[in-house]
Amino acid sequence: MLIQIEWLKDKIRETLTAFPTDQAEIIIDVLLWSEMTGKTTQGIIKLTGTEPLQNVKPMRDIEITIKKCAAQIAGNANPSPVSTKIGMEKAIELAHEHGVGIAGINGIFSSNTTQSYYLYKIAQSEMIGFMCSRSPAVQAGFDSKDPLFGTNPLGIAVPTQNDPLFFDFATSAITWYGLILAQIKGEALPDNIAIDENGNFTNNPNDAIKGAIMPYARDHRSSSMALMVELLAGPLVGASYVDLALDHDWGAFIMVIDPDILCGTEKFKEAASDVVRRIKESRPCFGKKVRLPSETSLHRYKEALQTGYVDIDEKLLKYLKYL
Secondary structure, three states: OOEEEHHHHHHHHHHHHOHHHHHHHHHHHHHHHHEEEEEEEHHHHHOOOOOOOHHHOOOOEEEEEEEEOOOEEOOOOHHHHHHHHHHHHHHHEEEEEOOOEEEEEEEEEOOOOOOHHHHHHHHHHHOEEEEEEOOOOEEEEEOOOOOOEEOOEEEEEEEEOOOOOOEEOEEOOHHHHHHHHHHOOOOOOOOOOOEEOOEEEEEHHHHHHHHHEEEOOOOOOHHHHHHHHHHHHOOHHHHOOOOOOOOOOOEEEEEEHHHHHHOOHHHHHHHHHHHHHHHEEEOOOOOOOOOOOHHHHHHHHHHHHHHHEEEHHHHHHHOOOOO
């Protein structure tokens, strides 16, 4: 259902009245990026489910501690997109100063939504960005029926002479809010992406919520990536880990690299653009168009900006009482 973006902004503002205006606008910006780039499981669906953003209860102000080239961000239960954006900005600032900037974010109790939002901004600042996040356990370990890891996304972004190039994906076969969205829409899950609490494959999102999500490719490599994200975005940043309890904090790890400390920014951007060109000029296979990470997302984003409209699921809008 095509919805006017400004109308949707106003509806989200009404949902976020408990937060200061500056924090609400950050959350709106992140949620709309998710919807406009087609990452619907990371958009306004985050105002539903087990940890809706509007229900976050900050304990005190966000605290920042700088150690060498790293910033420790204590979220103190403030909205995760706000704490994460502060971490991103500090990592960029430190990278300008030291060549590498790191931010570790803990004390957050909800999703930071789409990591590509932060990665895109890092690449727009002519830096290389790496980011990963952990959350309460919903993903089974390899050959385990128990939920051990979060959906544990990771992503990388690089600047080019044109649009930034980025990717961001969950190490699980479906995101947690993919289950929530399927539940709201009354849809069955694809085969072999989730198990029930007894370890049997299920297409029922309700049973999957009680069970676990499978690793992305259902193999040890995907599970290994989830494990490494758990370590970087959990104990390294002072956050919880392998933890099913929602009352324990989530975590995020951001690293920003200034290309100037190696080959030089302009030379890197030129080379990155050459890589993109060579890929796009390669021969297509199976009758398909050769595509790049982020290409479709940015096309959708620019189209939404140009038209002023974004496609939102009607059932979700009704569930949120926006219709």
